[in-house]
Amino acid sequence: MIAVLHWLPRWLLRALDRWSHRVAQRRGLERQRRWLARGAKPVAAGPAPAVYHLKPWRD
Known part of the structure; x- marks a missing residue:
């Protein structure tokens, strides 16, 4: 498969890269939209740190 990509013209490779980038951005925005729609709950605070x-000194 990689050998075939080496034979493709550069303009076609650039077009494929642009398409792939747009698809990745669209999917990322969709993931973010679903995450926000789910109602992200704030992270619960853990136990208070130990106080020392x-x-x-004793003699």
Whole structure:
């Protein structure tokens, strides 16, 4: 398959690249639209970080 691509004219390769780019953008926008429509919930905060209290050195 790759050997066939090497024989294609450059103008055709550029046209295929532009088409592929447009398809990828359209699919990305569709994924984003579905994700937003799903109602992205905010990420729940994890437990509070541990608080360390240093104790004075003892002799």
